[in-house]
Amino acid sequence: MAALRLDGHDLGRLLACSGLKRSTYYYALSHPATPTRPELRSAVAEIFSRTPNGCGHRQVAMCLRAELGARIADKTVLKMMREMGIRCGIRRETDYHRYNSYKGVVGETFENVIGRDFSADAPWQKMGTDVTEFKQPWGKAYFAPVYDFGSKEIVAWSTSTSPDMAQQVELLDLLMAKMPEGATPVLHSDMGWQYQHEAWTRRLKKAEITQSMSRKGNCLDNGATEQVFGHIKDTDNGNRAIDEGYRRKCA
Template sequence: RVMRRMGLKCRIRAANPWRKYSSYRGEDGERVPNLLKRDFRADRPFAKLGTDVTEFKVAGAKAYLAPVYDMASKEIMAWDVSRHPDMEQQKRLLAMLAPKLPAGASPVLHSDMGWQYRHPWWRERLGELGIRQSMSRKGNCLDNAATEQVFGHLKDEFYRDREFDSYERFKAELDDYIIHWNTKRRQIRLGGHTPEEFRRASTVV
């Protein structure tokens, strides 16, 4: 702290080792249009999906959640909890999502400008699954507000004011909470249904 006040750089540790996770690494890579343009309304499941990565502090280390969120049913269709926000996490995420996509669906999957979402593998795999990619613009956090809202609810209801003694316990309880979100947590916007109930009662294609 004294060194920072004097304008000296401390090369032993970063000023804030728990800074908010950001996957943005500059403007390199092909630009993807923003197809949603902040219109997160969807009249049926598997029309508009959102994804992002959020960070947690767990047992003196970090853990990362990558979900795919359906903007119509409010269901977390796929998710992966990992110690590392890498492409292996994204591969597991899409592997969980793929068998849930109904035949004939051509959803839009919206994300921020994170490096994962501009990676050639990611873009190629979305094409193979018939998913259209949409991407926020840098500095416009409202462009991905639907998914950010899910993170806010999740952290308020599951994570805030709690401590976990291990990554394994955190992962197991977060997995259970997401299942609760999908199958037990009733929402006014869904007419009092759970996300799973709403999806099953909806016409998918």
């Protein structure tokens, strides 16, 4: 618009054509855009160039704080990177690529006995299970634990390169070997195909374990177990433990 004004065009007509308010136009003139944190731009470019595909704004921000002692928020770094025209080339994971065990109703389903009440007075009363995917340098690992809501312990777990029924059978073998005599816990899961499978439901009934299932598409119904996955994935030690556990299993 400033260039058109230099050509002699009337400001009122330009504002009318553009739909821009006069106050907005003069505010923009008096407050010209300035680069965000220009003193850190060279450092941002250097950190970004350390990897072939670049790195995301969170990693850049972490390096700025750790290496330079900069006081800067993640979103500020994101704004800087957008202004500089740099963007991480690593493709974001989409829902289509994430592991999902739900295949519809393919077996027997159960009501939500737990009802999001994850409190327990003692061990072996309420438990949860699920399967999650870990990406490792050599491929993908699938981790299936049984988490005790009372003791806050993972009482049984299995790792595998395939989230198949063999993994669930191994998990149940380990669980049954540890379950105290006389215990009749509730075992909660989502509606994954594994937990609807006859081999799973029959085994739980025989052991007098009450089966409970989340509602379809509602991860909060199994929030206690999902929280465990979150804590494991947030730490490098957790990822290493999955890797080492699978390597020991294969040895």
